[in-house]
Amino acid sequence: MVISIVIPCFNEESNLDIFYNTIKKTMINFWDNIELIFINDGSSDNTFHKLEQIYNEDKKHVRVINFSRNFGKEAALLAGLKKSVGDYVSIIDADLQQNPKYLIKMIEFLESNQDYDMVAAYQQMRKEGKVLTFFKNSFYNLINRISEIEFVKSASDFRTLRRNVVDSIIKLPERCRFSKGIFSWVGFKTYYIEYEVEDRNSGESKWSFWKLFTYALNGIISFSDLPLKISSFTGIILCMISLIYMTIIVIKTLIFGEAVAGFPTLICVILLTSGLQMFFMGILGQYVARTFTETKNRPIYIVKSSLD
Template sequence: METLALVVPCYNEEKTIPIFYETVEKIKEQIPAQIAYYFVDDGSKDRTLAILRTLTYNNPLGGDVHYISFSRNFGKEAALYAGLQAADGDYIATMDVDLQHPPALLPTMWNFLHEHREYDCVATRRISRTGEPKIRSFFAKLFYQLINDLSDTEIVDGAQDYRLMSRKMADAIVTDSEYNRFSKGIFSWVGFRTKWIPIENVERCAGTSKWSFWKLFRYSIEGILAYTTIPIYISSIIGLIMCGISFLALLFIVIRAMLFGDPVAGWPSLVSIITFLGGLILLCMGVMGLYIAKIYLETKHRQIYIVREER
Protein backbone atom coordinates (compact mmCIF):
# COMPACT_ATOMS: atom_id res chain seq x y z
CA MET A 1 0.00 0.00 0.00
CA GLU A 2 1.21 3.51 -0.79
CA THR A 3 2.07 5.92 2.00
CA LEU A 4 1.06 9.53 2.55
CA ALA A 5 3.10 11.73 4.88
CA LEU A 6 1.50 14.86 6.36
CA VAL A 7 4.00 17.62 7.18
CA VAL A 8 2.46 19.94 9.77
CA PRO A 9 4.41 22.94 11.20
CA CYS A 10 3.34 23.98 14.72
CA TYR A 11 4.13 27.05 16.77
CA ASN A 12 2.22 27.48 20.05
CA GLU A 13 -0.63 25.30 18.80
CA GLU A 14 -1.58 23.36 21.93
CA LYS A 15 -5.29 24.03 21.28
CA THR A 16 -5.38 23.06 17.62
CA ILE A 17 -3.24 19.90 17.47
CA PRO A 18 -5.83 17.53 19.08
CA ILE A 19 -8.60 18.95 16.88
CA PHE A 20 -6.50 18.60 13.75
CA TYR A 21 -5.47 15.05 14.56
CA GLU A 22 -9.00 13.89 15.32
CA THR A 23 -10.30 15.55 12.13
CA VAL A 24 -7.75 13.81 9.92
CA GLU A 25 -8.35 10.47 11.63
CA LYS A 26 -12.05 10.73 10.75
CA ILE A 27 -11.40 11.12 7.03
CA LYS A 28 -8.32 8.96 6.56
CA GLU A 29 -10.42 5.90 5.65
CA GLN A 30 -11.33 7.74 2.44
CA ILE A 31 -7.70 7.62 1.35
CA PRO A 32 -6.33 4.20 0.28
CA ALA A 33 -2.93 4.79 1.83
CA GLN A 34 -1.05 4.48 5.09
CA ILE A 35 -0.98 7.95 6.64
CA ALA A 36 1.92 9.15 8.77
CA TYR A 37 2.04 12.46 10.64
CA TYR A 38 5.19 14.59 10.80
CA PHE A 39 4.58 17.44 13.22
CA VAL A 40 7.33 20.07 13.47
CA ASP A 41 7.40 22.01 16.76
CA ASP A 42 8.98 25.34 15.85
CA GLY A 43 10.27 26.22 19.33
CA SER A 44 6.83 26.57 20.92
CA LYS A 45 6.52 28.10 24.39
CA ASP A 46 3.24 26.43 25.34
CA ARG A 47 2.34 22.73 25.73
CA THR A 48 2.72 21.92 22.03
CA LEU A 49 5.66 19.56 22.56
CA ALA A 50 3.96 17.80 25.48
CA ILE A 51 0.89 17.14 23.33
CA LEU A 52 3.03 15.82 20.48
CA ARG A 53 4.79 13.47 22.89
CA THR A 54 1.42 12.17 24.06
CA LEU A 55 0.24 11.58 20.49
CA THR A 56 3.46 9.76 19.68
CA TYR A 57 3.93 7.56 22.75
CA ASN A 58 0.43 7.22 24.22
CA ASN A 59 -1.94 7.59 21.31
CA PRO A 60 -5.41 6.10 21.91
CA LEU A 61 -6.24 6.25 18.19
CA GLY A 62 -3.06 4.43 17.20
CA GLY A 63 -1.94 6.73 14.41
CA ASP A 64 1.60 6.75 13.04
CA VAL A 65 2.83 10.01 14.58
CA HIS A 66 6.31 11.52 14.44
CA TYR A 67 7.55 14.87 15.66
CA ILE A 68 10.56 17.14 15.36
CA SER A 69 11.17 19.79 18.01
CA PHE A 70 13.49 22.73 17.30
CA SER A 71 15.89 24.20 19.83
CA ARG A 72 14.23 27.60 19.26
CA ASN A 73 11.84 29.33 16.88
CA PHE A 74 13.37 29.17 13.38
CA GLY A 75 10.22 30.12 11.46
CA LYS A 76 7.65 28.32 9.35
CA GLU A 77 9.95 28.06 6.32
CA ALA A 78 12.50 26.09 8.35
CA ALA A 79 9.72 23.93 9.79
CA LEU A 80 8.42 23.05 6.32
CA TYR A 81 11.92 22.20 5.16
CA ALA A 82 12.59 19.99 8.20
CA GLY A 83 9.29 18.19 7.73
CA LEU A 84 9.94 17.54 4.05
CA GLN A 85 13.39 16.22 4.87
CA ALA A 86 12.05 13.84 7.51
CA ALA A 87 8.88 12.71 5.77
CA ASP A 88 9.06 9.19 4.41
CA GLY A 89 6.20 8.60 2.01
CA ASP A 90 5.26 8.01 -1.61
CA TYR A 91 3.29 11.27 -1.43
CA ILE A 92 3.78 14.29 0.80
CA ALA A 93 1.20 16.83 1.95
CA THR A 94 2.07 20.13 3.62
CA MET A 95 -0.68 21.79 5.63
CA ASP A 96 -1.41 24.05 8.60
CA VAL A 97 -2.58 22.61 11.90
CA ASP A 98 -5.29 25.24 12.53
CA LEU A 99 -7.71 23.68 9.98
CA GLN A 100 -7.54 26.72 7.70
CA HIS A 101 -6.33 24.05 5.29
CA PRO A 102 -9.38 21.72 5.37
CA PRO A 103 -8.33 18.06 5.75
CA ALA A 104 -11.59 17.09 4.01
CA LEU A 105 -9.91 18.06 0.71
CA LEU A 106 -7.19 15.42 1.07
CA PRO A 107 -9.22 12.56 -0.51
CA THR A 108 -10.06 14.78 -3.50
CA MET A 109 -6.43 15.79 -3.92
CA TRP A 110 -5.27 12.18 -3.58
CA ASN A 111 -7.79 10.90 -6.14
CA PHE A 112 -6.88 13.60 -8.64
CA LEU A 113 -3.17 12.75 -8.59
CA HIS A 114 -3.93 9.08 -9.10
CA GLU A 115 -6.42 9.71 -11.89
CA HIS A 116 -4.16 12.21 -13.68
CA ARG A 117 -0.66 10.80 -13.60
CA GLU A 118 0.67 13.69 -15.69
CA TYR A 119 0.38 15.89 -12.58
CA ASP A 120 2.86 15.84 -9.70
CA CYS A 121 1.08 18.24 -7.35
CA VAL A 122 -2.35 19.41 -6.27
CA ALA A 123 -2.28 22.79 -4.54
CA THR A 124 -4.85 25.18 -3.13
CA ARG A 125 -5.31 28.88 -3.76
CA ARG A 126 -7.49 31.17 -1.69
CA ILE A 127 -10.13 32.97 -3.77
CA SER A 128 -11.68 34.98 -0.94
CA ARG A 129 -10.36 36.80 2.12
CA THR A 130 -13.54 36.86 4.16
CA GLY A 131 -12.85 37.80 7.77
CA GLU A 132 -9.45 39.28 6.96
CA PRO A 133 -8.75 43.02 7.55
CA LYS A 134 -9.20 44.97 4.32
CA ILE A 135 -5.80 46.61 4.60
CA ARG A 136 -4.13 43.18 4.76
CA SER A 137 -6.13 41.96 1.76
CA PHE A 138 -5.11 45.05 -0.21
CA PHE A 139 -1.41 44.57 0.46
CA ALA A 140 -1.65 40.83 -0.23
CA LYS A 141 -3.08 41.47 -3.70
CA LEU A 142 -0.47 44.18 -4.26
CA PHE A 143 2.31 41.75 -3.31
CA TYR A 144 1.21 39.05 -5.77
CA GLN A 145 0.84 41.59 -8.56
CA LEU A 146 4.24 43.13 -7.81
CA ILE A 147 6.21 39.90 -7.52
CA ASN A 148 4.71 38.48 -10.72
CA ASP A 149 5.52 41.70 -12.58
CA LEU A 150 9.12 41.63 -11.37
CA SER A 151 9.94 37.92 -11.28
CA ASP A 152 10.22 35.24 -13.97
CA THR A 153 8.92 32.69 -11.44
CA GLU A 154 5.13 32.80 -11.45
CA ILE A 155 3.49 32.75 -8.03
CA VAL A 156 -0.25 32.17 -8.24
CA ASP A 157 -2.37 34.82 -6.54
CA GLY A 158 -3.68 33.41 -3.26
CA ALA A 159 -1.35 30.38 -3.36
CA GLN A 160 -1.21 28.51 -0.06
CA ASP A 161 1.21 26.01 1.46
CA TYR A 162 -1.56 23.42 1.46
CA ARG A 163 -0.57 20.97 -1.26
CA LEU A 164 -0.19 17.28 -1.97
CA MET A 165 2.85 16.35 -4.07
CA SER A 166 4.69 13.36 -5.41
CA ARG A 167 7.88 12.04 -3.87
CA LYS A 168 9.83 13.27 -6.89
CA MET A 169 8.69 16.86 -6.40
CA ALA A 170 9.31 16.74 -2.64
CA ASP A 171 12.86 15.52 -3.25
CA ALA A 172 13.48 18.39 -5.65
CA ILE A 173 12.31 20.90 -3.04
CA VAL A 174 14.53 19.39 -0.34
CA THR A 175 17.53 19.53 -2.68
CA ASP A 176 17.14 23.32 -2.76
CA SER A 177 18.84 24.00 0.57
CA GLU A 178 19.11 27.79 0.44
CA TYR A 179 19.09 29.54 3.82
CA ASN A 180 16.74 32.39 2.87
CA ARG A 181 13.68 30.33 2.01
CA PHE A 182 10.42 31.40 0.40
CA SER A 183 8.42 28.21 -0.07
CA LYS A 184 5.78 29.63 -2.40
CA GLY A 185 8.55 30.58 -4.78
CA ILE A 186 10.43 27.29 -4.35
CA PHE A 187 7.28 25.25 -5.06
CA SER A 188 6.87 27.15 -8.31
CA TRP A 189 10.55 27.32 -9.26
CA VAL A 190 11.16 23.54 -9.16
CA GLY A 191 8.51 23.14 -11.82
CA PHE A 192 6.34 20.01 -12.10
CA ARG A 193 2.78 20.23 -13.30
CA THR A 194 0.38 21.52 -10.64
CA LYS A 195 -3.40 21.42 -10.43
CA TRP A 196 -4.86 24.39 -8.53
CA ILE A 197 -7.98 24.00 -6.40
CA PRO A 198 -9.78 27.22 -5.38
CA ILE A 199 -10.96 27.35 -1.77
CA GLU A 200 -12.70 29.90 0.41
CA ASN A 201 -11.02 31.49 3.39
CA VAL A 202 -11.54 29.41 6.55
CA GLU A 203 -11.28 30.70 10.10
CA ARG A 204 -8.94 29.04 12.60
CA CYS A 205 -10.50 26.27 14.66
CA ALA A 206 -8.84 27.61 17.83
CA GLY A 207 -6.02 29.83 19.03
CA THR A 208 -4.78 33.00 17.34
CA SER A 209 -2.74 33.69 14.21
CA LYS A 210 1.02 34.09 14.67
CA TRP A 211 1.30 36.29 11.58
CA SER A 212 1.25 40.01 12.34
CA PHE A 213 1.15 42.64 9.61
CA TRP A 214 4.85 43.37 10.16
CA LYS A 215 5.81 39.68 9.86
CA LEU A 216 3.81 39.37 6.64
CA PHE A 217 5.49 42.52 5.29
CA ARG A 218 8.95 41.12 6.05
CA TYR A 219 7.95 37.79 4.48
CA SER A 220 6.84 39.57 1.29
CA ILE A 221 10.18 41.39 1.09
CA GLU A 222 11.94 38.04 1.49
CA GLY A 223 9.94 36.69 -1.45
CA ILE A 224 10.71 39.63 -3.72
CA LEU A 225 14.43 39.56 -2.92
CA ALA A 226 14.59 35.78 -3.38
CA TYR A 227 13.08 35.67 -6.86
CA THR A 228 14.02 38.85 -8.66
CA THR A 229 16.95 41.24 -9.01
CA ILE A 230 14.83 43.87 -10.78
CA PRO A 231 14.98 46.31 -7.79
CA ILE A 232 18.75 46.62 -8.32
CA TYR A 233 18.22 47.42 -12.00
CA ILE A 234 15.52 49.95 -11.10
CA SER A 235 17.81 51.69 -8.61
CA SER A 236 20.56 51.81 -11.26
CA ILE A 237 18.18 53.29 -13.85
CA ILE A 238 16.95 55.89 -11.36
CA GLY A 239 20.54 56.82 -10.59
CA LEU A 240 21.31 57.16 -14.30
CA ILE A 241 18.25 59.33 -14.88
CA MET A 242 19.08 61.58 -11.93
CA CYS A 243 22.66 61.97 -13.18
CA GLY A 244 21.30 63.04 -16.56
CA ILE A 245 18.92 65.53 -14.99
CA SER A 246 21.70 66.92 -12.78
CA PHE A 247 24.01 67.35 -15.78
CA LEU A 248 21.33 69.18 -17.78
CA ALA A 249 20.54 71.41 -14.80
CA LEU A 250 24.22 72.24 -14.34
CA LEU A 251 24.58 72.98 -18.05
CA PHE A 252 21.56 75.28 -17.94
CA ILE A 253 22.93 77.21 -14.93
CA VAL A 254 26.39 77.64 -16.53
CA ILE A 255 24.96 78.86 -19.84
CA ARG A 256 22.57 81.24 -18.10
CA ALA A 257 25.42 82.67 -16.01
CA MET A 258 27.61 83.12 -19.10
CA LEU A 259 24.91 84.85 -21.13
CA PHE A 260 23.14 86.90 -18.52
CA GLY A 261 25.48 87.00 -15.55
CA ASP A 262 22.56 85.77 -13.45
CA PRO A 263 23.71 84.40 -10.10
CA VAL A 264 22.11 81.24 -8.79
CA ALA A 265 19.73 82.24 -6.01
CA GLY A 266 17.34 80.36 -3.76
CA TRP A 267 19.07 78.26 -1.15
CA PRO A 268 15.80 76.65 0.06
CA SER A 269 15.31 74.97 -3.32
CA LEU A 270 18.96 73.91 -3.30
CA VAL A 271 18.59 72.32 0.14
CA SER A 272 15.44 70.54 -1.02
CA ILE A 273 17.22 69.13 -4.06
CA ILE A 274 20.21 67.98 -2.03
CA THR A 275 17.89 66.33 0.52
CA PHE A 276 15.93 64.62 -2.24
CA LEU A 277 19.05 63.30 -3.94
CA GLY A 278 20.51 62.19 -0.61
CA GLY A 279 17.36 60.23 0.18
CA LEU A 280 17.39 58.70 -3.29
CA ILE A 281 21.00 57.60 -2.88
CA LEU A 282 20.25 56.05 0.50
CA LEU A 283 17.22 54.24 -0.98
CA CYS A 284 19.30 52.73 -3.78
CA MET A 285 22.06 51.78 -1.35
CA GLY A 286 19.45 50.20 0.91
CA VAL A 287 18.14 48.04 -1.95
CA MET A 288 21.66 46.84 -2.76
CA GLY A 289 22.33 46.38 0.95
CA LEU A 290 19.38 44.00 1.27
CA TYR A 291 20.75 41.79 -1.47
CA ILE A 292 24.24 41.91 0.04
CA ALA A 293 22.74 40.92 3.41
CA LYS A 294 21.15 37.86 1.77
CA ILE A 295 24.48 36.92 0.21
CA TYR A 296 26.13 37.35 3.62
CA LEU A 297 23.66 34.99 5.28
CA GLU A 298 23.98 32.40 2.52
CA THR A 299 27.78 32.38 2.66
CA LYS A 300 27.75 31.73 6.41
CA HIS A 301 26.28 28.28 5.68
CA ARG A 302 24.38 28.29 8.94
CA GLN A 303 22.00 25.47 9.72
CA ILE A 304 18.45 26.16 8.61
CA TYR A 305 17.22 24.62 11.85
CA ILE A 306 18.55 22.78 14.91
CA VAL A 307 16.70 19.76 16.32
CA ARG A 308 16.41 19.49 20.09
CA GLU A 309 14.24 16.39 20.18
CA GLU A 310 12.63 14.09 17.62
CA ARG A 311 10.93 10.81 17.28
Protein backbone atom coordinates (compact mmCIF):
# COMPACT_ATOMS: atom_id res chain seq x y z
CA MET A 1 0.00 0.00 0.00
CA VAL A 2 1.41 3.36 -1.10
CA ILE A 3 0.11 6.63 0.37
CA SER A 4 0.59 9.86 -1.60
CA ILE A 5 0.22 13.16 0.27
CA VAL A 6 -0.34 16.23 -1.91
CA ILE A 7 0.77 19.54 -0.37
CA PRO A 8 0.12 22.81 -2.31
CA CYS A 9 2.57 25.52 -1.26
CA PHE A 10 2.42 29.27 -1.79
CA ASN A 11 4.88 31.34 0.24
CA GLU A 12 5.23 28.65 2.91
CA GLU A 13 9.01 28.97 3.42
CA SER A 14 8.74 29.35 7.20
CA ASN A 15 6.36 26.38 7.59
CA LEU A 16 7.99 23.66 5.51
CA ASP A 17 10.63 22.36 7.94
CA ILE A 18 8.22 21.97 10.82
CA PHE A 19 5.55 20.56 8.50
CA TYR A 20 7.92 17.90 7.16
CA ASN A 21 9.11 16.94 10.64
CA THR A 22 5.56 16.87 11.99
CA ILE A 23 4.16 14.70 9.23
CA LYS A 24 7.15 12.34 9.42
CA LYS A 25 6.66 11.94 13.16
CA THR A 26 2.89 11.55 12.86
CA MET A 27 2.96 9.07 9.99
CA ILE A 28 5.92 7.07 11.30
CA ASN A 29 4.02 3.76 11.11
CA PHE A 30 3.29 4.38 7.42
CA TRP A 31 6.55 6.13 6.58
CA ASP A 32 8.06 3.38 4.41
CA ASN A 33 5.03 3.66 2.10
CA ILE A 34 4.70 7.46 2.01
CA GLU A 35 5.41 9.87 -0.83
CA LEU A 36 5.16 13.60 -0.19
CA ILE A 37 4.29 15.67 -3.26
CA PHE A 38 4.98 19.37 -2.72
CA ILE A 39 3.74 21.82 -5.37
CA ASN A 40 5.40 25.22 -5.34
CA ASP A 41 2.67 27.43 -6.80
CA GLY A 42 4.82 30.33 -7.96
CA SER A 43 5.90 31.45 -4.49
CA SER A 44 7.63 34.82 -4.21
CA ASP A 45 9.73 33.80 -1.19
CA ASN A 46 12.29 30.98 -0.84
CA THR A 47 9.73 28.18 -0.73
CA PHE A 48 11.30 26.32 -3.66
CA HIS A 49 14.82 26.51 -2.22
CA LYS A 50 13.50 25.16 1.07
CA LEU A 51 11.78 22.34 -0.83
CA GLU A 52 15.08 21.59 -2.59
CA GLN A 53 16.77 21.22 0.79
CA ILE A 54 14.05 18.86 2.04
CA TYR A 55 14.26 16.84 -1.20
CA ASN A 56 18.05 16.52 -0.97
CA GLU A 57 17.70 15.24 2.60
CA ASP A 58 14.98 12.72 1.74
CA LYS A 59 14.88 11.81 -1.94
CA LYS A 60 13.12 8.54 -1.16
CA HIS A 61 9.90 10.15 0.06
CA VAL A 62 9.83 13.69 -1.35
CA ARG A 63 8.67 14.87 -4.78
CA VAL A 64 8.62 18.54 -5.80
CA ILE A 65 6.73 20.23 -8.63
CA ASN A 66 7.76 23.83 -9.34
CA PHE A 67 5.30 25.99 -11.33
CA SER A 68 6.55 28.72 -13.66
CA ARG A 69 4.24 31.19 -11.91
CA ASN A 70 1.27 31.27 -9.55
CA PHE A 71 -1.57 29.29 -11.17
CA GLY A 72 -3.70 28.93 -8.03
CA LYS A 73 -4.46 26.18 -5.56
CA GLU A 74 -6.84 24.38 -7.93
CA ALA A 75 -4.05 23.92 -10.47
CA ALA A 76 -1.64 22.82 -7.74
CA LEU A 77 -4.10 20.19 -6.51
CA LEU A 78 -4.54 18.82 -10.02
CA ALA A 79 -0.78 18.67 -10.58
CA GLY A 80 -0.32 16.80 -7.31
CA LEU A 81 -3.10 14.33 -8.07
CA LYS A 82 -1.62 13.63 -11.52
CA LYS A 83 1.82 13.10 -10.01
CA SER A 84 0.59 10.74 -7.30
CA VAL A 85 0.93 6.96 -7.59
CA GLY A 86 -0.52 5.93 -4.23
CA ASP A 87 -3.40 3.59 -3.53
CA TYR A 88 -4.57 6.36 -1.21
CA VAL A 89 -4.05 10.05 -1.96
CA SER A 90 -4.39 12.66 0.78
CA ILE A 91 -4.59 16.44 0.40
CA ILE A 92 -3.35 18.71 3.17
CA ASP A 93 -2.12 22.31 3.54
CA ALA A 94 1.45 23.12 4.60
CA ASP A 95 0.55 25.71 7.26
CA LEU A 96 -0.27 23.03 9.89
CA GLN A 97 -3.82 24.28 10.40
CA GLN A 98 -4.81 20.79 9.29
CA ASN A 99 -3.25 18.33 11.72
CA PRO A 100 -1.70 15.29 9.97
CA LYS A 101 -3.08 13.03 12.72
CA TYR A 102 -6.43 13.11 10.91
CA LEU A 103 -4.82 11.48 7.88
CA ILE A 104 -4.27 8.34 9.94
CA LYS A 105 -7.96 8.29 10.88
CA MET A 106 -8.93 8.71 7.23
CA ILE A 107 -6.68 5.90 6.00
CA GLU A 108 -7.71 3.53 8.78
CA PHE A 109 -11.37 4.22 8.05
CA LEU A 110 -10.98 3.47 4.33
CA GLU A 111 -9.00 0.33 5.13
CA SER A 112 -11.83 -1.00 7.29
CA ASN A 113 -14.76 0.28 5.18
CA GLN A 114 -14.38 -0.87 1.61
CA ASP A 115 -17.75 0.56 0.55
CA TYR A 116 -16.45 4.10 1.04
CA ASP A 117 -14.10 5.71 -1.48
CA MET A 118 -13.28 9.03 0.14
CA VAL A 119 -12.99 10.64 3.58
CA ALA A 120 -13.36 14.41 3.88
CA ALA A 121 -12.83 16.62 6.92
CA TYR A 122 -15.21 19.40 7.92
CA GLN A 123 -15.25 22.07 10.62
CA GLN A 124 -18.09 21.95 13.10
CA MET A 125 -16.92 25.03 14.98
CA ARG A 126 -15.37 27.68 12.77
CA LYS A 127 -12.72 30.00 14.22
CA GLU A 128 -13.10 32.87 11.76
CA GLY A 129 -15.22 35.94 12.40
CA LYS A 130 -19.00 35.89 12.45
CA VAL A 131 -19.26 37.94 9.26
CA LEU A 132 -17.10 35.54 7.24
CA THR A 133 -18.91 32.55 8.74
CA PHE A 134 -22.24 34.10 7.75
CA PHE A 135 -21.16 34.55 4.13
CA LYS A 136 -19.74 31.01 3.92
CA ASN A 137 -22.94 29.51 5.34
CA SER A 138 -24.97 31.63 2.93
CA PHE A 139 -22.88 30.33 0.04
CA TYR A 140 -23.50 26.70 0.97
CA ASN A 141 -27.23 27.34 1.45
CA LEU A 142 -27.44 29.03 -1.93
CA ILE A 143 -25.40 26.56 -3.97
CA ASN A 144 -27.24 23.57 -2.49
CA ARG A 145 -30.52 25.11 -3.63
CA ILE A 146 -29.43 25.80 -7.19
CA SER A 147 -27.03 22.91 -7.89
CA GLU A 148 -27.87 19.33 -8.79
CA ILE A 149 -25.11 17.98 -6.52
CA GLU A 150 -24.81 18.30 -2.76
CA PHE A 151 -22.17 20.47 -1.13
CA VAL A 152 -21.58 19.50 2.50
CA LYS A 153 -21.34 22.64 4.61
CA SER A 154 -17.79 23.46 5.80
CA ALA A 155 -16.28 20.43 4.04
CA SER A 156 -12.71 21.21 3.02
CA ASP A 157 -10.10 19.99 0.53
CA PHE A 158 -8.51 18.20 3.51
CA ARG A 159 -9.37 14.64 2.55
CA THR A 160 -8.13 11.20 1.50
CA LEU A 161 -9.18 9.52 -1.75
CA ARG A 162 -8.87 6.03 -3.13
CA ARG A 163 -7.02 5.60 -6.41
CA ASN A 164 -10.22 5.15 -8.43
CA VAL A 165 -11.48 8.54 -7.25
CA VAL A 166 -8.21 10.23 -8.19
CA ASP A 167 -8.23 8.65 -11.64
CA SER A 168 -11.76 9.93 -12.22
CA ILE A 169 -10.92 13.48 -11.13
CA ILE A 170 -7.83 13.87 -13.30
CA LYS A 171 -9.84 12.81 -16.36
CA LEU A 172 -11.97 15.96 -16.09
CA PRO A 173 -10.46 18.43 -18.58
CA GLU A 174 -12.07 21.66 -17.39
CA ARG A 175 -9.80 24.64 -16.72
CA CYS A 176 -12.12 26.69 -14.50
CA ARG A 177 -11.89 24.17 -11.68
CA PHE A 178 -13.80 24.14 -8.40
CA SER A 179 -12.51 21.16 -6.46
CA LYS A 180 -15.22 21.10 -3.81
CA GLY A 181 -17.76 20.66 -6.58
CA ILE A 182 -15.64 18.18 -8.51
CA PHE A 183 -15.21 15.98 -5.43
CA SER A 184 -19.01 15.79 -5.16
CA TRP A 185 -19.69 15.56 -8.90
CA VAL A 186 -17.64 12.38 -9.46
CA GLY A 187 -20.17 10.72 -7.19
CA PHE A 188 -18.19 8.31 -5.02
CA LYS A 189 -19.35 7.48 -1.51
CA THR A 190 -17.83 9.92 0.98
CA TYR A 191 -17.53 9.75 4.74
CA TYR A 192 -17.22 13.05 6.61
CA ILE A 193 -15.23 13.45 9.81
CA GLU A 194 -15.06 16.48 12.05
CA TYR A 195 -11.71 18.14 12.63
CA GLU A 196 -10.48 21.09 14.63
CA VAL A 197 -8.49 23.76 12.84
CA GLU A 198 -5.15 24.53 14.46
CA ASP A 199 -3.49 27.94 14.57
CA ARG A 200 -1.17 28.69 11.67
CA ASN A 201 2.45 27.92 12.44
CA SER A 202 3.48 31.22 10.82
CA GLY A 203 2.41 33.64 8.13
CA GLU A 204 -1.05 34.81 7.18
CA SER A 205 -3.92 33.27 5.28
CA LYS A 206 -3.69 33.65 1.49
CA TRP A 207 -7.49 33.83 1.24
CA SER A 208 -8.80 37.39 1.38
CA PHE A 209 -12.52 38.12 1.41
CA TRP A 210 -12.40 39.07 -2.28
CA LYS A 211 -10.60 35.84 -3.23
CA LEU A 212 -13.17 33.82 -1.28
CA PHE A 213 -15.98 35.72 -3.01
CA THR A 214 -14.46 35.07 -6.43
CA TYR A 215 -13.95 31.41 -5.55
CA ALA A 216 -17.58 31.09 -4.45
CA LEU A 217 -18.79 32.81 -7.63
CA ASN A 218 -16.73 30.39 -9.69
CA GLY A 219 -18.36 27.49 -7.85
CA ILE A 220 -21.88 28.77 -8.51
CA ILE A 221 -21.23 29.35 -12.21
CA SER A 222 -19.37 26.05 -12.62
CA PHE A 223 -22.13 23.90 -11.13
CA SER A 224 -25.39 25.68 -11.91
CA ASP A 225 -27.06 27.37 -14.87
CA LEU A 226 -29.84 28.77 -12.68
CA PRO A 227 -28.51 32.38 -12.89
CA LEU A 228 -29.05 32.23 -16.67
CA LYS A 229 -32.57 30.90 -16.18
CA ILE A 230 -33.32 33.68 -13.68
CA SER A 231 -32.07 36.23 -16.22
CA SER A 232 -34.40 34.87 -18.89
CA PHE A 233 -37.37 34.67 -16.52
CA THR A 234 -36.83 38.22 -15.25
CA GLY A 235 -36.56 39.47 -18.83
CA ILE A 236 -39.92 37.88 -19.69
CA ILE A 237 -41.58 39.39 -16.61
CA LEU A 238 -40.22 42.86 -17.39
CA CYS A 239 -41.42 42.60 -20.99
CA MET A 240 -44.91 41.69 -19.79
CA ILE A 241 -44.94 44.58 -17.32
CA SER A 242 -43.74 46.94 -20.07
CA LEU A 243 -46.52 45.82 -22.44
CA ILE A 244 -49.15 46.28 -19.73
CA TYR A 245 -47.79 49.71 -18.83
CA MET A 246 -47.65 50.72 -22.49
CA THR A 247 -51.27 49.65 -22.96
CA ILE A 248 -52.33 51.73 -19.97
CA ILE A 249 -50.49 54.79 -21.32
CA VAL A 250 -52.09 54.42 -24.77
CA ILE A 251 -55.59 54.10 -23.26
CA LYS A 252 -55.06 57.09 -20.94
CA THR A 253 -53.77 59.19 -23.85
CA LEU A 254 -56.77 58.31 -26.03
CA ILE A 255 -59.24 59.12 -23.26
CA PHE A 256 -57.63 62.09 -21.46
CA GLY A 257 -55.23 63.38 -24.03
CA GLU A 258 -51.45 63.71 -23.84
CA ALA A 259 -50.13 64.42 -20.36
CA VAL A 260 -46.71 65.54 -19.20
CA ALA A 261 -47.11 63.95 -15.75
CA GLY A 262 -45.28 60.69 -15.09
CA PHE A 263 -41.82 61.81 -16.19
CA PRO A 264 -40.20 60.86 -12.81
CA THR A 265 -41.86 57.45 -12.99
CA LEU A 266 -40.53 56.96 -16.50
CA ILE A 267 -37.00 57.82 -15.41
CA CYS A 268 -37.21 55.36 -12.48
CA VAL A 269 -38.43 52.60 -14.78
CA ILE A 270 -35.63 53.26 -17.26
CA LEU A 271 -32.99 53.24 -14.52
CA LEU A 272 -34.41 50.03 -13.03
CA THR A 273 -34.55 48.14 -16.31
CA SER A 274 -31.13 49.44 -17.38
CA GLY A 275 -29.63 48.31 -14.07
CA LEU A 276 -31.19 44.87 -14.39
CA GLN A 277 -29.95 44.58 -17.96
CA MET A 278 -26.40 45.40 -16.90
CA PHE A 279 -26.61 42.96 -13.98
CA PHE A 280 -27.81 40.07 -16.11
CA MET A 281 -25.38 40.92 -18.89
CA GLY A 282 -22.68 40.57 -16.23
CA ILE A 283 -23.97 37.10 -15.33
CA LEU A 284 -24.03 36.12 -18.99
CA GLY A 285 -20.55 37.55 -19.37
CA GLN A 286 -19.24 35.26 -16.62
CA TYR A 287 -20.49 32.19 -18.46
CA VAL A 288 -19.13 33.47 -21.78
CA ALA A 289 -15.76 34.22 -20.17
CA ARG A 290 -15.50 30.67 -18.86
CA THR A 291 -16.48 29.28 -22.26
CA PHE A 292 -13.79 31.48 -23.83
CA THR A 293 -11.22 30.20 -21.33
CA GLU A 294 -12.10 26.59 -22.06
CA THR A 295 -11.98 27.02 -25.85
CA LYS A 296 -8.49 28.55 -25.75
CA ASN A 297 -7.33 25.15 -24.52
CA ARG A 298 -4.34 26.55 -22.65
CA PRO A 299 -2.66 24.27 -20.09
CA ILE A 300 -4.01 24.55 -16.54
CA TYR A 301 -0.46 24.98 -15.26
CA ILE A 302 3.14 24.99 -16.53
CA VAL A 303 5.85 23.08 -14.71
CA LYS A 304 9.15 24.95 -14.64
CA SER A 305 11.07 22.14 -12.97
CA SER A 306 10.52 19.05 -10.85
CA LEU A 307 12.45 17.00 -8.34
CA ASP A 308 11.64 13.30 -8.15
